[in-house]
Structures are given as structure tokens and as C-alpha cells.
Amino acid sequence: MAMIHATPPHGQGLVVDLLDQHVREQVRREGVDPQRDTQLVRRIAESVVREHDERSLTGQVVPVADPGAMVGELVARVAGYGPLQAFLDDPSVEEVWINDPSRVFVARNGRHELTNLMLTQDQVDELVERMLKSSGRRIDLSQPFVDAMLPDGHRLHVVLQGISRGFSAVNIRKFVLRATRVGDLVELGSLSARAASFLDASVRAGLNILVAGGTQAGKTTLLNCLAAAIPGGERVVSAEEVFELRFPHPDWVPMQTRQAGLEGTGEIRLRDLVKESLRMRPSRVIVGEVRAEECLDLLLALNSGLPGMCTLHANSAREALVKMCTLPLLAGENISARFVVPTVAASVDLVVHLGVDQHGVRRVNEIVGVPGRVENDIIETEPIFERRGGELRRTRGMPPRVESFERAGIDVHRLLSEDAG
Structure with missing residues (x-):
């Protein structure tokens, strides 16, 4: 295969450089913001290429081999x-x-x-x-x-x-954006219809959900889909390193971190945002990805009765819970495992673990309930769905806080029964 370089052949390279200069001059002259008004840049590029083509008929300049491709190249250079x-x-x-x-x-x-x-x-x-x-x-x-x-x-x-x-x-x-609701993930083959209905119901019931998996496993996509199931009458506040969450909700305040300025001041950390979110009268709090000591602040919020969701890098649901117990220890020497482990057990209701199969398809591998019990510093879990033989299958486990489903008008037993769709 021949190498494709970032510049066209010599003759056309001179032409594109010249036209690029003309387009930039006109963009500056008209005060166009190329990042925000790509269509206007495209119209300017089309005009410049058209004028060049007309001049080429007189032999004054080299003709453009492919005007459409040249316009695309100019737009990519100037606005893209x-x-x-x-x-x-x-x-x-x-x-x-x-x-x-x-x-x-x-x-x-x-x-x-x-x-x-x-x-x-x-x-x-x-x-x-x-x-x-x-x-x-x-x-x-x-x-x-x-x-x-x-x-x-x-x-x-x-x-x-x-x-x-x-x-x-x-x-x-x-x-x-390939999925906006958990039902879309069924069509993509990421989870079963019954598991999707259960996760949708769990969000409406106000369960605290931890979404875990490796890099590029689809954690943010699933979190977006879960967030889309939050009832419209609730107020949502989210905190992220950079804005990645996108879901429809009428009362949602998204926040992101900020770098320190040139003077070394003004940094806003994720932990600051989690603390700030609690002062904003939230009905739900969402943390895009928990990586460090902000885990402690999220746990304290969840433990106080505020429903929430977050993502976490982990290789299994069990490892996700272990990591949730470890990260808060980064907050200071006065934080002990004796406090953190039972707090995690009492605060996290569901762990959803995702992975990527050998064909590159992102799938939910397990949905685990956390009943709140701790034995010998190990948090007990109850598998609700497990992937076996390539299928996400229902197990005998039940989610915690069944009364939360009842208050939301959801019959979780019937939802999870063999007769359910």
C-alpha cells in the first residue's frame, strides 16, 4: 500500500497552500470563528475554489484536479x-x-x-x-x-x-452516541431485555449504582443510558473531569474540573465538585469517574440517603467493591478501613460490570446486588445477572432495598421472574 502523506502531490500542494491562505484571509476579514461556524467557512472555501477555477480557464493558475476534495481539504485545515x-x-x-x-x-x-x-x-x-x-x-x-x-x-x-x-x-x-436509553443497549447486544428493564427500574427506584469495567468498555455510555431513566421531577447534579455525560433531563447541572492557571492557582478538583454538588439541592448526584479521594465524599453523600451513580475502572464487580473500599483511604490518615468497608456495603446497591468480548463488542458481564452485609471485612454480594455461554442470564439473587421498588410502584419480583419479558 502506498504511503499517504498529509500534503498533496507537489503541484496540487502549492495550490492548496495558496487557497488555504486566501480562505484564512477572508475568514479573518469577515470576523468568522472557524471552530464555531464551519458552514460559513465551507461557503468561503467553495467561493475561493470557484474563483480559482474560473481563473484557471485563462491559464493564469494551475487548475484544481478535484474541486470537491479541495473544498473538504480547506475546511479541514481552517475549521477542522x-x-x-x-x-x-x-x-x-x-x-x-x-x-x-x-x-x-x-x-x-x-x-x-x-x-x-x-x-x-x-x-x-x-x-x-x-x-x-x-x-x-x-x-x-x-x-x-x-x-x-x-x-x-x-x-x-x-x-x-x-x-x-x-x-x-x-x-x-x-x-x-450509539445508545441513549438502556433499551438501545439491548439492540446493540450489550445486555438482555430483562436486565435492561431491571436496570431502568432500579434507577427509578433510586438505587445507588456503580458501573465498572476496563478502558473503552462502555462505562460512560451505560451511565448516560441509566441517567436517562431518572424521573424528570428530580434534580440531577453531575461532576466530571471533562464533560462526557449527555442525557436528556429537564433539571440537570453538569460540572467539570478546572486546571490551575499560570500562577498555579484556581484549580478545581473533582473532590471539590462532589462537595459542591451537595450544596445544590440535588435529588441525584452522578460522578463521571471515581479515581481518587473524591470517592470518600461520594460515599458520604450516598450513605446519607442521596441516590447516586458513578463509574470506576475495575476488572470485575468484586474488584470494583474492593477499589471503592481502597480509594477513600487516599483522603487522609484518619480514614480507616474499619469505617470505609461497612460504609461501602451500606452505600452501594448494585454493581454493573462491563467488558469487551473477542469480537470487540461491549457487553454487560454481571449485575451484582450488595445487600449491605460484611463478613471478615469482605462485602457480601448477590449475583442477579451473569453472562454464561455468551448470554446474560438471570440468577437467583435479588436486589437490596426491595421496598424502594415498591414505593416507586414497581413489582421487582415479577420483573425478575421467568415469566417476565
């Missing part, structure tokens, strides 16, 4: 993300990452592919600068890591050269 834009526009691509300018990878259906795109170091630096400009976040020697959200909802992560050897490492995790 240049040579990466084609991957970002491709619905089959889930993630793009750059290990060095000559090694650009994409993920499709959970599988990694080395592309034939060749960049330069200057192009990578320019792309990162352009992406961060729209996010309001920065990266420099004092702040060599950055997490940011791009306008289309894609998540950007950059590790600066010096921390990563040789070149800056760039990851773009695309926001691909």
Missing part, C-alpha cells in the same frame, strides 16, 4: 483538524492516537489499526494547539498533561514531549 479530520468524520472510528508523527493509530470495533497517515512534528504541534484553543485548557512544561473536551464532544488527552519520549503523545477518544 487537518489530516485527522477524515478519521474524526468516519463513524466507524472510535479513537485516534498519535505515538509519533509517523505512527497514527485508530480503533475500530475495539481493534487497533496503524494508519498510513504521515505527519510532521509541526503539524502535530499545530493540531494540539488548535484543539486546546477551543477547550480553554493549556499544556506547557509546568503542566505536561491535559484532558480537554473538543467542540464535537470528543475527549482529548495529551502528554507533552519530555514526559513521553521523543514526541508528544496525543489521544482523541471520539464521542460516538
